[in-house]
Amino acid sequence: MKMKTMAAAILGIALFGMYACSKDDNSGNTNQPIQTVTASNIVADTILGIAPSGQPYGSGKFTFFSLERNAVVPSSDSATNKWDIGFRGTTIITNSGNSGLGQGGAFVYVGLFDDLLTIPTDSVFRVDNAPSSYAIPTGSNRGWYVYNAPVNLVTPVPGRVLVIRTATGKYAKIEILNYYRGGVTPAATASDDEKLRNQRFYTFRYRFQPDGTKTF
Amino acid sequence: MRMYLSFLCCMIAGVTAAQQKPVDTMFDRQLEEVVVTANRSERKLSNVTVPTTLIAQKTIRQSGSLRLHEILGEQTGLFITQSFGRGVQMQGLSPDYTLILLNGEPLIGRTGGVLDLSRVAVGNIKRIEIVKGPSSSLYGSEALGGVINIITDQATGRKLQADLRYGRFQTIDASLNGTIRSGKWTAGGFVNHNSSQGYSLKPNSLTKTVEPFWRFTGQGNLAYQLNQDSRFNLDLRYAQEQIQNSIAVQNLGTVVVSKGRETNHDLNILPSYSYRFNQRLKTSFRGYISQFRSQQALEVKNLVQGYDDQFRQDFYRIENQTDIHISEKLETNVGGGFIKEYVASNRYDSLSTRRANQVGYVFFQQEWRPVEKLTLIAGLRYDANQAYASVWSPKLSLQYRINERWSVTGSAGRGFKAPDFRQLYLNFTNVAAGSYSVFGSLVAKDEVLALQSAGQIDQLMPAFEKLADLKPETSTGLNAGVQYRYGSSGRVQLNIFRNDISNLILTDIIAYKTNGGQIFSYLNISEAFTQGFDVEAGWKFWKYLDVSGGYQFLSTADKAVLEQIDAGQVFKRDEQTGVSSRLTRSDYAGLPGRSKHMANLKFFYNPSSEKWFASARIVYRSGWGTTDLDGNGIINRDDEFAAVFALVNISGGYTVLPGLRVMAGIDNLFNYTDEVNLPGQPGINPYITLSADFKKIKNRSKTK
Numbered sequence: 001m002k003m004k005t006m007a008a009a010i011l012g013i014a015l016f017g018m019y020a021c022s023k024d025d026n027s028g029n030t031n032q033p034i035q036t037v038t039a040s041n042i043v044a045d046t047i048l049g050i051a052p053s054g055q056p057y058g059s060g061k062f063t064f065f066s067l068e069r070n071a072v073v074p075s076s077d078s079a080t081n082k083w084d085i086g087f088r089g090t091t092i093i094t095n096s097g098n099s100g101l102g103q104g105g106a107f108v109y110v111g112l113f114d115d116l117l118t119i120p121t122d123s124v125f126r127v128d129n130a131p132s133s134y135a136i137p138t139g140s141n142r143g144w145y146v147y148n149a150p151v152n153l154v155t156p157v158p159g160r161v162l163v164i165r166t167a168t169g170k171y172a173k174i175e176i177l178n179y180y181r182g183g184v185t186p187a188a189t190a191s192d193d194e195k196l197r198n199q200r201f202y203t204f205r206y207r208f209q210p211d212g213t214k215t216f
Numbered sequence: 217m218r219m220y221l222s223f224l225c226c227m228i229a230g231v232t233a234a235q236q237k238p239v240d241t242m243f244d245r246q247l248e249e250v251v252v253t254a255n256r257s258e259r260k261l262s263n264v265t266v267p268t269t270l271i272a273q274k275t276i277r278q279s280g281s282l283r284l285h286e287i288l289g290e291q292t293g294l295f296i297t298q299s300f301g302r303g304v305q306m307q308g309l310s311p312d313y314t315l316i317l318l319n320g321e322p323l324i325g326r327t328g329g330v331l332d333l334s335r336v337a338v339g340n341i342k343r344i345e346i347v348k349g350p351s352s353s354l355y356g357s358e359a360l361g362g363v364i365n366i367i368t369d370q371a372t373g374r375k376l377q378a379d380l381r382y383g384r385f386q387t388i389d390a391s392l393n394g395t396i397r398s399g400k401w402t403a404g405g406f407v408n409h410n411s412s413q414g415y416s417l418k419p420n421s422l423t424k425t426v427e428p429f430w431r432f433t434g435q436g437n438l439a440y441q442l443n444q445d446s447r448f449n450l451d452l453r454y455a456q457e458q459i460q461n462s463i464a465v466q467n468l469g470t471v472v473v474s475k476g477r478e479t480n481h482d483l484n485i486l487p488s489y490s491y492r493f494n495q496r497l498k499t500s501f502r503g504y505i506s507q508f509r510s511q512q513a514l515e516v517k518n519l520v521q522g523y524d525d526q527f528r529q530d531f532y533r534i535e536n537q538t539d540i541h542i543s544e545k546l547e548t549n550v551g552g553g554f555i556k557e558y559v560a561s562n563r564y565d566s567l568s569t570r571r572a573n574q575v576g577y578v579f580f581q582q583e584w585r586p587v588e589k590l591t592l593i594a595g596l597r598y599d600a601n602q603a604y605a606s607v608w609s610p611k612l613s614l615q616y617r618i619n620e621r622w623s624v625t626g627s628a629g630r631g632f633k634a635p636d637f638r639q640l641y642l643n644f645t646n647v648a649a650g651s652y653s654v655f656g657s658l659v660a661k662d663e664v665l666a667l668q669s670a671g672q673i674d675q676l677m678p679a680f681e682k683l684a685d686l687k688p689e690t691s692t693g694l695n696a697g698v699q700y701r702y703g704s705s706g707r708v709q710l711n712i713f714r715n716d717i718s719n720l721i722l723t724d725i726i727a728y729k730t731n732g733g734q735i736f737s738y739l740n741i742s743e744a745f746t747q748g749f750d751v752e753a754g755w756k757f758w759k760y761l762d763v764s765g766g767y768q769f770l771s772t773a774d775k776a777v778l779e780q781i782d783a784g785q786v787f788k789r790d791e792q793t794g795v796s797s798r799l800t801r802s803d804y805a806g807l808p809g810r811s812k813h814m815a816n817l818k819f820f821y822n823p824s825s826e827k828w829f830a831s832a833r834i835v836y837r838s839g840w841g842t843t844d845l846d847g848n849g850i851i852n853r854d855d856e857f858a859a860v861f862a863l864v865n866i867s868g869g870y871t872v873l874p875g876l877r878v879m880a881g882i883d884n885l886f887n888y889t890d891e892v893n894l895p896g897q898p899g900i901n902p903y904i905t906l907s908a909d910f911k912k913i914k915n916r917s918k919t920k
Contacts, residue, residue, distance in 0.1 A: 112787065112796055132730055133674060139732055146847030150892070157788025157847035158796040177794025185791065187856060203794065 009137025034207055034216065037070055040183055043200040057194050062086035062093060065171045067164065067208045084166040087202055090145055090154060090179070094135045095167035097127035106135035108143055109161040113175040113205070116161050119214035125165050136162055144176050151188040152195050154179045164206075172208040173216055188208035217268035253317070253345040253365040255581065255593070257353050257539050257549055265593050265613035266351075266627045267695055267711045269752075271344040273369075278820060278831050280881040280903065282342075282381070282410060284366065290816060290865075291346065292834055293750045293764025297809060298896045301332025307348055307713050308746030308770045308810050309361030313633055313691070315351070317365040319451050321486050322358070324531045325508030329636065335482060337433040338612050339379065339391040340369045340406035349713065350631025350693040353595035353611035356577055360691045361632035361715065368451070371395035371402035371437060376910040377898040383903030386413040395437075404437040414460075415898045422473060423462050425895050431457040445492040453484040461514065470864055475513035476523070483507040499538040502553075506531040526650035527561040527635075545585045551579035559637040563644050564656070571637050573603040589617045599632075599912055603640070607632045625697045625711075635686040639721055639738040645858045651733035654723065657686050660737035664727050672729050679739060680726040687740050691717040705756040714747040745805060762820040769813060772806035777850055787848055805851040808841040830868040837861055842893055858893035869905075875912030879905040 033134040042065060045058035064083035073083040083100045088091040095102030105125030109116055126135040140147040143153050144162060162174040180186060183203035186195050207216045240545040261270055271287060281287035284469040285302035295305040303311025312329035315322060316336075323331055344366050351359040376394040380389070391408040410431040417425040436452040438527050461476035483506065490500035507530050514523035535553030542548060560567050579597035586592070595611040611629030612743040618624065635657070640654040643663065655663045661683055667673050697711035720742040748771055755766035778801065779785050786799045815836040822829045839860050841851030851857070867881030880903065887900040 110785070112798065137675075139728075140892060142728070146845070148845050150843075151845075152777045156789060156794065156796075158789035158799075159785075159848065160796070175794075175796065183794065205795075 005148055034209055036205050038177070038203070038205045039065070039070065040203045041181065042072065042087060042204075044200040044202055045089055046200045047196050050196075058089070058200070060088070062088045067166055067174075067206060068168070068210065070169070074103050081093050081167040084172070085174075087200075089200055090147075091134065091138050092136045092144065092162070093128055093130070094164060096135060096165070097129050098205075099128035099130055099134075100167065103165065103169040104135075104167050105165040106174065107163050108136060109163050109173070110159055111161060112159060113161050113207075116163070116215055119163055119173075121169060123163065125163075136144060145179065152192055153185060153188065154199065155185060166208075170192060170209060170212050171216075172206055174204050174206040176204045178203040217253045248376075250321070251345050252367070253347050253363055255414065255583070256537065256551075257547075258450070262623075262699075262701065263591065263615065265591055265615040265625050267348040267625075267697060267713075269346040269348075271346070271820045273342050275820070275869040276338050276341060276344070278420065278822075278829055278863070278867060279833065280879065280883070280905070281338050282616075284336035284338055286883075287338060287344065288333065288346075288364070290818070290835055292304055292752050292816060293348070293768035293770075294812060295348070295811065295814060295837065296333070296896075297299070297330070298894060300328035300330040300662075302334045302896065303330035304333060304364065305360045305809065306346075306364075306692075307458075308748065308772045308807070309691075309715060309717070310809075313358065313360040313362075313631070313689075315355055315357075315359040315363045317363060318453065319367055319486060319734065320365060321484065321504045321506070321533070322531070323482070324506050324529050325480070325482060325510065326636065327510070327527075328638075332480075335457060335480065336366065336430075337391070337406075337408045337410065337431075337455070338366075339408050340393050340435060342367050342369045348711070349627055349695045350609070350629040350691055352599075352607075352609035352631040352717070353597045353629055353685060354579055354581065356575070356579075356597060356609070357607075357632060357634045357688070360633050360689065360717075361693075368435060368437065369393065369395065369404055369406070371397060371404040371439065371607075373397050376909060378908045378910070379905055380907075381903055381905040385415045385898060387411070387901075387903065389905075394455075400441045402437075402439045402441075404435075406433070408433040411680060417889055417895065417898075422471065425891065426898065427460045427462065429457060429459040431455070447490050448490045449486075451484070451486040451488075451489070454480065454482065455482040462513065463514065474514050474523075476512065478512045479510070481507070481509040486841070496541040497538070499536065502533075502535045502537075504531070504533040504535070509685070525561075525563060526567055528559065528567070529561060530558040534554045544558040549581040549583075550579070552576075561637075564637070564641040565643055567658075571641055573601065573634075573637075575634075576600045579759070590617045595629075599634075601634060601688075604686065604688055606632050607634075607690070621701055623699045623701075625695070625699065627693075627695045629693055631691045633695060634688045635721060635738070638711075639686060640787065651729065651731055652736065653679060653729075654736045655726075657683060657738045660735075661727060663844040664735060667727075667729065667735075672730075672731075674728045674730045676727045677725050679724040679737070679741075682739055682741075683737060685724065686721060687719045689717065689719050689721055689740070691715050699735050706754065707764050708751070708753040710749060710751050712749040715745060717744045717746075720744055743778075744773065745775065746770065746772045748808070754903045760821060760823050762822070763818070765815070765817045767813070767815045770810055771812065772810045773804065774807060774850075777804060788848065788852055789846055799848070799852060803852045805857070808843070808851050811838045811840040813838040826871070828868065828870045831866065833865045835863045835865075861888050861894075863888060863897075873913075875909040877907045877909075879907065881905075 042063060044063050045061055047056040048058050051057050064078060064086045066073050066082060067084045079101055084095055093099040094104040094106045096104035105127050107123060107126055128134050137143040143158050144156055146157050147154050156176040164172045164174060179199055181198040181201040186198055209216055249261040249270055250258050251261050251268055251270055252258050254266050254268045272570050276287050279287055285296045288304050289296040297303040297305055297311055304314055306314045329728050346364050348362040351363045355363055374396055379391050381389040389410045393406045395404040412429060414424045414426040414428045433455040438450045440448040457480045459478040461478050485505040488500055488502040492498045503865050509526040512525040533553055533555045537551035540548040557568045557573045559571045577599045581595040584592045593613045597609045600606045609630050613627035615623055615625045640658045642654055642657045643659055645653040693715045694715045695711055697709060699709040701707045719740040721738050722741050723736040724739050724741055725734050726737045748769045750768040753764040756762050781799055781801055781804060784798050787796045788799045789796045818833045820831045839857040841856055842858050844850060846853055865883045866885055866887040869877050869879035871877045883901040884899060889897055889899045
């Protein structure tokens with residue numbers, strides 16, 4: 001019952017609108033305990049068509065996102081500190097290294113989102129060095145997702161938390177929940193066309209610590 | 217080695233001197249079924265101390281089996297795996313860990329650890345003996361999970377038989393089997409042709425699921441019985457198979473179809489000489505030469521250099537075994553031998569570099585019957601390997617006969633499998649599929665470092681630092697059983713087993729290339745167990761209906777995974793909410809490819825007139841883990857399982873005229889297919905066979 005309610009809630013949020021995110025009321029107030037926020041249907045360079053080669057293609061542009069403001073940031077602000085992470089297909093960049101001007105960084109923590117209360121002191125934040133390596137490693141079962149070739153589906157690897165250092169040097173933790181439109185993974189039996197049309201829509205939950213500490 | 221020889225001489229001298237009136241209960245051969253594999257010498261099936269199954273020639277013929285995997289797939293607790301050909305899984309252990317013998321000598325030519333059982337024709341097999349549990353104390357490497365010994369027809373008189381079968385997919389199987397006897401000489405020959413046009417389980421696919429193949433097997437046996445005590449024997453076998461090979465690769469929207477051919481050759485030469493000094497002492501010398509040649513050639517359109525993959529393996533062995541019947545209560549089997557093995561392949565480095573290994577070994581087995589009802593057997597073997605650490609393989613077993621009907625058995629033993637050439641020397645890069653590489657453990661470090669200095673390595677994984685000399689994989693196996701026999705008409709037996717495997721060799725990712733390709737190598741990374749029980753029962757009704765059934769319950773696990781689960785380091789994901797949580801032991805389905813439940817039920821109807829027969833066999837298997845889909849490395853989700861299935865096979869035969877029989881059958885009556893998990897199962901498969909026994913036909917014309 002509880003599961004169903006939760007699923008319904010998430011579905012409700014998803015249906016609420018594209019690009020819309022559920023905002024908690026106290027995001028600016030550091031005295032209040034921080035809350036877990038769910039961002040839904042963040043478009044990540046959705047597929048525009050299939051090239052003659054058979055490869056699907058998009059516009060090739062990243063969607064930038066601010067964890068602090070819980071909002072999508074326009075591409076015109078790509079060379080600023082206004083965004084923390086960016087999405088394009090399965091690639092997630094951080095505002096760090098050669099991806100951006102910010103003080104960002106990230107690493108993939110193996111464990112549960114709720115269990116990560118303090119970032120371990122010996123953690124090493126990586127920075128982007130596109131295209132050969134990213135703070136959040138790309139590739140199936142190397143970073144946050146696994147790609148199942150037989151059914152042509154991308155799903156998040158269980159027990160992976162993306163620990164993010166934001167553009168301004170604050171910390172957040174993210175759990176990617178889904179890669180498909182509306183937060184619903186198509187059935188394995190669905191057509192390839194349906195799988196392609198509905199992919200590259202991120203749903204994730206995260207906790208942002210505005211006070212600059214490493215505790216959540 | 218020297219120690220063994222001097223020991224042997226002492227024993228022979230001692231026993232020859234102590235020659236007395238022969239009391240031969242253990243060599244006693246009555247009408248009862250006799251097996252040779254369990255003890256490496258003849259024993260009544262009812263007297264063996266380890267789980268042993270015997271498949272008789274009549275069963276093989278009436279089941280309509282043509283190749284070895286077909287008949288083995290109908291046995292309790294055996295499952296036929298379908299990668300790298302047909303392998304056999306026994307007590308939940310992979311095909312790599314079952315030794316396959318032909319007349320007591322190992323068949324070679326494994327691919328990916330699997331000996332493809334479909335290379336073996338069964339038309340002239342007299343019986344198949346299956347021994348479950350570690351048997352390295354007698355047979356050395358590979359006999360970790362058990363031993364399957366195929367014993368071919370030995371000439372006993374004059375016989376000539378021909379069989380011709382036609383089945384679906386233009387399957388043609390023709391064989392001729394004959395023996396003659398002249399004075400002290402006996403000779404036998406068997407030739408078989410087996411071919412099929414293959415089939416496609418995927419409609420409109422460019423390539424077939426099973427491509428057209430053609431196979432030939434020729435076998436010969438020549439024996440010379442010098443006198444009552446002295447016998448020369450020569451077994452020969454040559455088998456060849458050709459598989460048409462076509463691969464379709466989609467590249468930039470255009471489909472490139474490459475045509476190729478896979479050719480495999482098997483050659484086995486087994487000369488032996490046995491001499492019986494007296495009723496108490498028997499010795500035999502055996503030589504064995506086996507060669508396996510495999511070639512996969514592929515011509516890619518518009519590509520000058522095609523693909524040519526070659527693998528050559530040579531196996532030479534000399535061996536002596538001496539059986540000493542000390543008294544009614546004591547029997548000793550002692551032996552030793554020397555193996556030299558070579559492999560060359562362009563999968564390793566080049567065909568001109570031959571990798572070699574040599575093994576010297578001695579074994580000793582003591583059987584002791586302190587009281588009439590109790591048999592105790594202790595065995596020990598020592599294998600001195602050139603390429604790997606030496607191995608001791610002990611085994612203890614016992615049987616206690618409570619009364620005429622009931623008996624109990626128990627055994628504990630160690631088994632091992634030496635690392636194979638592939639695990640040491642493989643050097644393989646698949647450019648077509650994701651550019652992944654697999655390197656043998658002895659060459660991996662150098663290869664990766666060379667790639668690294670060329671700037672082609674993105675990341676070294678923790679497993680890279682763990683690369684080390686591979687140790688033999690070992691297992692400790694326990695078997696305990698209860699048997700009930702009701703004369704010759706009924707039997708029920710239960711066997712409980714547990715196998716603990718250490719130093720399991722698995723592939724692990726040691727590095728990533730800058731183009732994203734993975735690099736794998738072999739490491740002793742894991743410990744696993746398989747445990748369960750099997751029950752077999754057979755009953756004969758009204759002397760002509762044989763009903764038998766079997767069931768195996770199996771539970772397996774990778775011990776490292778269990779530890780990780782207990783430490784809370786393995787996770788699952790709720791597919792509805794996307795939220796991860798901890799996984800518990802009950803979510804873990806154990807090693808992939810293992811079914812919890814397997815069962816079979818068989819009916820054979822043979823009226824006393826022997827004019828006709830009928831059989832129906834049902835084989836059931838519960839779902840088994842296939843691949844990890846959610847990325848947590850283990851089998852836990854429902855969609856990570858292959859579906860439950862049951863196959864029903866029927867057959868019947870009718871003797872039209874004396875010596876002339878028509879047989880027809882339908883395998884997989886209900887047309888079950890699973891293109892992903894059972895590519896080798898073509899669906900419903902009717903066939904018809906004509907058999908002629910020329911000796912009977914001749915007798916008939918004589919009586920006319």
